[in-house]
Amino acid sequence: MTHAVVAIAYGGPDVLTLVEDDPGDPGPEQVLIEVRAAGVNPADWKSYTGVWGNDPDNLPLRLGFEAAGVVLAVGPEVEGIHRGDEVIAYPVRGAYADRLLVPASAVVHKPATLDWPEAGSLMLAGAAAVHAITATRVGAGDTVLVHGASGAVGTLAVQLAHLRGARVVGTASPENHEVLLDLGASPVAYGPGLEDRIRAAAPGGVHAVIDTAGTDEALDVSVALVTDRRRIATLAGFARGAELGVQLLGGGKGADPGTQVRHDARTRLAELAGAGKITVQVGATYALDDVARAHRAGMQGRVQGKIVLLPSAGMS
Ligand SMILES: NC(=O)c1ccc[n+]([C@@H]2O[C@H](COP(=O)([O-])OP(=O)(O)OC[C@H]3O[C@@H](n4cnc5c(N)ncnc54)[C@H](OP(=O)(O)O)[C@@H]3O)[C@@H](O)[C@H]2O)c1
Structure with missing residues (x-):
């Protein structure tokens, strides 16, 4: 019998429960995957802690929006995907599982050079970063401010901005400034005095902002620095962002989900990561039945880099 993680109630990580789950055989345009890695994202705990309703x-609520694994079976009307293929599946629902049925349209091939944890945690953050870079029209010669630059979306946004020829100033805790320096970005600590520190780090001005922090501080400083609010995008601060008239990207009222741009981004992200032109920083891996501990670590911001569940690590 295979297993999946569900939230049996709304609350903290203690509501996460491993249950038996048989996804069945793939139907038309479906693919059955043996999951080797499932990326953990803030969206996962937002879905059961009440942030998005209750x-x-x-209930019970399946968790996990991205996975990487091996194709076990393909249904009718599926082309180009075969049993045994190593794939990445995004966007999906219920990725915290040993086995997962997904639409064939969610599947792209995994580059051989990516390991399972990297492949299982590249796409959600990567597609959001591509969306933000595209929406703010980041280009050569720009100086881009990335709030939360040491995070999953932030580190990918930094790297993608560099590939477009931009310079990046990124906010992070001082203990993560080395991460930003390694990526070639100029680190700035968030907190009181942020605007002055950014002006000092970007004497030529800031042209665009990507906000993954979602704080009033990040958004208020952004509008003080950049006149054109269409070149400021937030992925996390929708209430304040709407008041200020900046771009809201992702799910939620009034936001641009960027469905097509994110869908199209997957192949390019796989190519770039496979070629080593962008890297996903994996910080910690956990077995599937250790999901509550993984979420506690993520919610407390204790892990630098992606947290990834490894169903194939077996039950502890
Ligand atoms: N709208 C969308 O489509 C979409 C898609 C993906 C993610 N998101 C959202 O974007 C946010 C970030 O996601 P993620 O996966 O990148 O999370 P993450 O990996 O946990 O990164 C969050 C980062 O925020 C930084 N941070 C914490 N407090 C901050 C503050 N007061 N000011 C500035 N930065 C601060 C942390 O930096 P330090 O550790 O250095 O302090 C951390 O690196 C989450 O809210 C997530 O739900 C939205």
């Missing part, structure tokens, strides 16, 4: 009709 409708009892949605």
Whole structure:
């Protein structure tokens, strides 16, 4: 019998429970995957901690929006994907599982050079970063400010901005400034005095902002630095972002989900990561039945880099 993680109630990580799960055989345009790695994202805990509502009709709630694994079976009307292929599946639902049925349209091939944890945690953050870079029209010669630059979306946004020929100033805790320096960005600590520190780090001015922090501080400083609010995008601060008239990207009322740009980004992200032109920083891996501990670490910001669940690590 295979297993999946569900939230059996709304609350903290203690509600996460491993249950038996048989996904069945793939139907038309479906693919069955043996999951080797499932990326953990803040969206996962936002879905059961009440941030996005607490409708009892949605329980038990399956978790996990991205996975990498091996194709076990393909259904009718699937082309170009075969049993045994190593693939990345995004966007999906319920990726925290040993086995997962996904639409064939969610599947791209995994580059051989990526290991399972990297492959399983590249796409959600990567597609969001591509969306933000595209929406803010980052280009050669720009100086881009990335709030939360040491995070999953932030580190990828930094690297993608560099590939477009931009310079990056990134905010992070001082203990993560080395991470930004290694990526070639200029690190700045967030907190009181942020605007002055950014002006000092970017004497030629800031042309665009990508906000993954979502704080009022990050957004207020952004509008003080950049006149054109269409060149400021937030992925995390929708209430303040809407008040200020900046771009809101992702799910949520009034936001641009960027469905097509994110879908199209997957192949390019796989190519870039496979060629070593961008890297996903994996900070910690956990077995599937250790999911509550993984979430506690993520929610407390204790891990630098992606947290990844490894179903194939077996039950402890
Ligand atoms: N809208 C979308 O489509 C979309 C997609 C993906 C993610 N998101 C959201 O974007 C946010 C970041 O996601 P992620 O996966 O990158 O998370 P993450 O890997 O946990 O990174 C979050 C980063 O935020 C930084 N941070 C914490 N407090 C901060 C503050 N007060 N000011 C500036 N930075 C601060 C942390 O930096 P230090 O550790 O250095 O302090 C950390 O590196 C989450 O809210 C997530 O839900 C939205």
